[in-house]
Amino acid sequence: MIAVIDYGAGNLFSVCNALSFLNIAHEVTKSADVINRADAVILPCVGAFPAAMESLHATGLVDTICENAKKKPLLGICLGMQMLFEKSDENGECAGLGLIPGEVHRIPSERVIIPHMGWNELVITQESPLFDQIEKPVYTYFVHSYQAFCDDRSIIAYADYDGKVPALVTDGNYVFGAQFHPEKSGEKGLQMLRNFERMAK
């Protein structure tokens, strides 16, 4: 069972729709017990960074999530991915979960439209079971104005948007983050969610 953290996230229902469609057992939860007995955890996304961190802290689940991230797969989606890093300066500086070294800042290019919205191709720089049974080219759906800045070692795939936008990141163990929305990225996005479930077993 995958625990989907309920902290008022905007894409909670899309993520659950996708998991239901794939017949992947999941529970939308605010409970530490459910997270502790889950096989994997998904952190969906909502609004802006500081408000999202505040909502997450309000659930009292931050320590539980960080503890579980040492022993079972955790997938952060979009802002949920950004929250895995140490800090962000969206609407003022705010600490993240610190599960992956790095920071979140506004997409720096002035030559492209912000938000980065639409289908962009993933440049895959590390093998990952998340790409099992997915043929290249892999286009996924992005909607965001801020991006991660981190070491190349943490990047599994990036997208080119007049610069390198980390698209899929990891701590090298159980923690994964997708800047794009797998639940809105067609069949290939769904396959990534299937692959994530498989990692949980």
Place this chain on the structure above:
Amino acid sequence: MLAKRIIPCLDVRHGKVVKGVNFEGVKDVGDPVACAAEYNRQGADEIVFYDIVASHEGRGTFLDVVRETAKQVFVPLTVGGGITTVEDMRETLRAGADKISINSAAVKNPQLISDGAEIFGSQCVVVGIDAKRDGNGGYTVYVNGGRIDMHVDLLKWVEEVEQRGAGEICLNSIDTDGVRGGFDLEMLKAVCARVRIPVIASGGAGKLEDFATAFQQTGATAALAASLFHFGELTIPQVKADCRSKGIPMR
């Protein structure tokens, strides 16, 4: 680089697709959910639902269609027709739409664009525009399905739409709509030169090359068509293959 998008549009009336969609394997040609699922299978980059009745009474049925589609289709869904308040926007997004599209309501009350962008984010707000040549070398904006000339200059309007925070513009040319002679390249060029936000070409697609031509000759980042895809005259994979063969990035 972002891929250019191909977007089929489904007009829905009383919970059914208008005129029906002629797809092999889709038994109920009028079922919007089945049609959307088929477009998803074909590789549509986004799907637009348009409530053409947009009556208060029919709202529930229409949102049921959106809700059901969101359970089966995993590409972005844009929903338009009858959205005149922030509350309508909220209800539509909650039903599972990723973006809402407003047209006449935005012209009559431009604050709706600002409010929508402020509350839900620019990425959720698409402004649809029906425009037509004014006979003096310019373009004017129409509302109510292209029936009423608002005597609003198109290029001034698109600037205001962008400045108020819209995430995208879907530009429908009344002059080329239904004619099937290709998208309105002149109008698209004029609009793309005025704004930085993405512009979706709409109205006039009649043959395979029309899509690639719009992408090559104008700044449009997406192209929308309805009947051309519904009647199976062209499929989305055919259009994408043609664009790809011309070096246009496609998913």
